[in-house]
Amino acid sequence: xxxxxxxxxxxxxxxxxxxxxxxxxxxxxxxxxxxxxxxxxxxxxxxxxxxxxxxxxxxxxxxxxxxxxxxxxxxxxxxxxxxxxxxxxxxxxxxxxxxxxxxxxxxxxxxxxxxxxxxxxxxxxxxxxxxxxxxxxxxxxxxxxxxxxxxxxxxxxxxxxxxxxxxxxxxxxxxxxxxxxxxxxxxxxxxxxxxxxxxxxxxxxxxxxxxxxxxxxxxxxxxxxxxxxxxxxxxxxxxxxxxxxxxxxxxxxxxxxxxxxxxxxxxxxxxxxxxxxxxxxxxxxxxxxxxxxxxxxxxxxxxxxxxxxxxxxxxxxxxxxxxxxxxxxxxxxxxxxxxxxxxxxxxxxxxxxxxxxxxxxxxxxxxx
Amino acid sequence: xxxxxxxxxxxxxxxxxxxxxxxxxxxxxxxxxxxxxxxxxxxxxxxxxxxxxxxxxxxxxxxxxxxxxxxxxxxxxxxxxxxxxxxxxxxxxxxxxxxxxxxxxxxxxxxxxxxxxxxxxxxxxxxxxxxxxxxxxxxxxxxxxxxxxxxxxxxxxxxxxxxxxxxxxxxxxxxxxxxxxxxxxxxxxxxxxxxxxxxxxxxxxxxxxxxxxxxxxxxxxxxxxxxxxxxxxxxxxxxxxxxxxxxxxxxxxxxxxxxxxxxxxxxxxxxxxxxxxxxxxxxxxxxxxxxxxxxxxxxx
Ligand SMILES: Nc1ncnc2c1ncn2[C@@H]1O[C@H](COP(=O)(O)OP(=O)(O)O)[C@@H](O)[C@H]1O
Ligand SMILES: [Mg+2]
Numbered sequence: 021x022x023x024x025x026x027x028x029x030x031x032x033x034x035x036x037x038x039x040x041x042x043x044x045x046x047x048x049x050x051x052x053x054x055x056x057x058x059x060x061x062x063x064x065x066x067x068x069x070x071x072x073x074x075x076x077x078x079x080x081x082x083x084x085x086x087x088x089x090x091x092x093x094x095x096x097x098x099x100x101x102x103x104x105x106x107x108x109x110x111x112x113x114x115x116x117x118x119x120x121x122x123x124x125x126x127x128x129x130x131x132x133x134x135x136x137x138x139x140x141x142x143x144x145x146x147x148x149x150x151x152x153x154x155x156x157x158x159x160x161x162x163x164x165x166x167x168x169x170x171x172x173x174x175x176x177x178x179x180x181x182x183x184x185x186x187x188x189x190x191x192x193x194x195x196x197x198x199x200x201x202x203x204x205x206x207x208x209x210x211x212x213x214x215x216x217x218x219x220x221x222x223x224x225x226x227x228x229x230x231x232x233x234x235x236x237x238x239x240x241x242x243x244x245x246x247x248x249x250x251x252x253x254x255x256x257x258x259x260x261x262x263x264x265x266x267x268x269x270x271x272x273x274x275x276x277x278x279x280x281x282x283x284x285x286x287x288x289x290x291x292x293x294x295x296x297x298x299x300x301x302x303x304x305x306x307x308x309x310x311x312x313x314x315x316x317x318x319x320x321x322x323x324x325x326x327x328x329x330x331x332x333x334x335x336x337x338x339x340x341x342x343x344x345x346x347x348x349x350x351x352x353x354x355x356x357x358x359x360x361x362x363x364x365x366x367x368x369x370x371x372x373x374x375x376x377x378x379x380x381x382x383x384x385x386x387x388x
Numbered sequence: 389x390x391x392x393x394x395x396x397x398x399x400x401x402x403x404x405x406x407x408x409x410x411x412x413x414x415x416x417x418x419x420x421x422x423x424x425x426x427x428x429x430x431x432x433x434x435x436x437x438x439x440x441x442x443x444x445x446x447x448x449x450x451x452x453x454x455x456x457x458x459x460x461x462x463x464x465x466x467x468x469x470x471x472x473x474x475x476x477x478x479x480x481x482x483x484x485x486x487x488x489x490x491x492x493x494x495x496x497x498x499x500x501x502x503x504x505x506x507x508x509x510x511x512x513x514x515x516x517x518x519x520x521x522x523x524x525x526x527x528x529x530x531x532x533x534x535x536x537x538x539x540x541x542x543x544x545x546x547x548x549x550x551x552x553x554x555x556x557x558x559x560x561x562x563x564x565x566x567x568x569x570x571x572x573x574x575x576x577x578x579x580x581x582x583x584x585x586x587x588x589x590x591x592x593x594x595x596x597x598x599x600x601x602x603x604x605x606x607x608x609x610x611x612x613x614x615x616x617x618x619x620x621x622x623x624x625x626x627x628x629x630x631x632x633x634x635x636x637x638x639x640x641x642x643x644x645x646x647x648x649x650x651x652x653x654x655x656x657x658x659x660x661x662x663x664x665x666x667x668x669x670x671x672x673x674x675x676x677x678x679x680x681x682x683x684x685x686x687x688x
Binding site: 166 | 577585586593
């Protein structure tokens with residue numbers, strides 16, 4: 021059963037079309053991440069699901085009810101805001117009580133709910149404090165607590181971790197994942213951080229300019245991105261896009277348009293179907309699919325195409341080392357094990373894992 | 389060695405610089421003192437005269453230090469001095485002013501808070517235009533409204549009545565109170581309102597439970613502003629009331645014009661001070677919060 025169904029949803033602010041026909045669906049208990057660059061319409065979409073923004077056209081269903089014109093309080097949702105939006109003059113306890121009091125929940129139930137959630141989030145010692153006396157991480161917890169005291173059909177999160185520092189963000193991310201595992205509520209989670217989306221979600225909707233570019237599970241999004249936008253947005257460092265053309269030199273191969281002197285790269289059997297001599301494509305290679313050819317096993321070498329390039333910059337991060345290399349007119353980035361990392365100025369013989377590479381149509385920018 | 393020499397040179401420079409600063413400082417303090425005196429001296433003259441006996445004023449002139457402090461003028465001014473034929477002193481007009489100022493202040497402040505809440509948090513088509521129109525009232529001189537008010541007061545039967553003045557001051561004050569509150573409320577994050585709406589709170593519950601508890605700083609500002617403004621207002625009082633209905637500012641005019649032979653400077657001074665006490669009290673009690681409320685946002 022679906023907790024949430026969004027059909028062909030559109031939103032205009034005056035003349036500006038902010039959402040251009042969005043389709044989305046969340047099964048009961050699912051964790052859906054909406055990810056995309058700032059300004060792509062994620063918050064607007066979430067606010068429409070919450071009922072805080074009106075619908076220009078399209079449909080929003082929560083379970084089996086069309087809620088287009090239902091007030092936010094009657095949609096049976098709870099929301100956590102990026103700014104936390106805790107009521108500044110109330111204590112933590114009063115913040116959590118406010119919604120239940122508005123709805124006339126019986127007193128005994130209110131007490132019970134606060135006890136349960138405070139224990140779940142370990143915020144018992146904070147209950148009598150005001151938001152101004154809490155740290156960022158504590159406010160974050162309280163904001164989640166306020167959403168959790170009710171038992172809504174749908175949890176909505178709008179960039180809940182963006183205001184935390186990097187370390188805390190990672191901790192809270194893990195907590196949210198655990199929490200979802202325990203509570204099992206359908207969750208729509210907005211973020212601009214592709215790592216958050218990948219780690220938390222059962223399915224990810226990648227948005228760009230008011231449209232959902234791809235809606236799929238994290239593995240598909242990462243390995244079979246529907247188009248060059250998704251491929252470039254998900255993953256850091258970003259996927260390398262290398263313009264190329266099919267040639268027929270004793271087996272299907274790709275000649276690199278930007279580096280005519282390089283030997284053509286042999287095409288993996290999986291891509292054989294799309295081969296058409298002379299056809300222009302964009303070869304998409306993730307940084308981790310580049311390696312030092314000489315160090316690979318014979319078995320692995322069978323899938324690798326070879327490419328010799330000069331190394332321009334080396335950036336160690338500790339666990340792994342990024343290297344920026346020059347390929348004709350463009351730069352490509354590789355991700356290496358520190359033991360195998362190239363040195364600056366070295367001419368490295370790269371292995372390119374063609375079985376993992378993606379091919380895109382340069383006109384439509386879609387995956388071939 | 390080099391260090392010591394260097395530091396000595398710096399010392400000379402520092403001494404010279406601090407001497408220069410000393411001079412500038414003296415000039416600044418001198419000027420400030422002069423200006424402070426310009427403001428304070430009239431007040432002192434009035435205070436002194438209120439405690440001097442009338443014969444002494446007649447003998448030594450208006451500007452002089454009291455030879456003895458007499459409370460008689462205060463009693464007369466408050467209780468039994470004759471103004472325009474009635475000999476009840478200022479007390480009745482003082483009550484009139486309270487009766488006018490307190491309700492007008494409370495009502496106009498609450499209406500301003502409501503308006504500010506709506507204009508900042510429940511925007512509707514044309515709400516900005518409406519706000520601009522209300523702002524016009526801030527710049528409109530009161531005398532422009534004299535004739536319309538005369539007409540309205542006559543129609544609603546509130547001519548020559550303190551309640552008529554309450555009505556006028558509430559309406560005339562709304563543009564200021566709305567401006568203050570609206571500008572304060574725009575700094576309250578909209579997310580709070582959204583969270584409350586999802587929490588099931590409506591228009592009034594949000595106002596009373598979230599907005600009002602955040603409002604004391606700006607409410608203090610509007611109350612002080614309205615109280616002193618309405619108390620000191622004089623044009624409407626003179627034009628629309630007469631006799632026993634007048635507020636104290638209008639009565640003070642009548643006092644100076646009342647046809648006693650010799651001007652009773654002692655009583656007049658005491659009467660003026662009685663009229664000035666409430667706003668001064670408000671200023672001394674709340675002035676600190678006034679400045680704070682105007683400069684701080686809703687949420688620290
Ligand atoms: N109330 C509004 N009026 C006009 N434009 C808006 C309004 N709210 C959002 N927008 C515009 O809609 C676009 C999407 O905004 P938003 O949903 O907040 O993006 P995101 O959350 O993905 O960063 C932005 O270009 C923004 O400027
Ligand atoms: Mg946003």
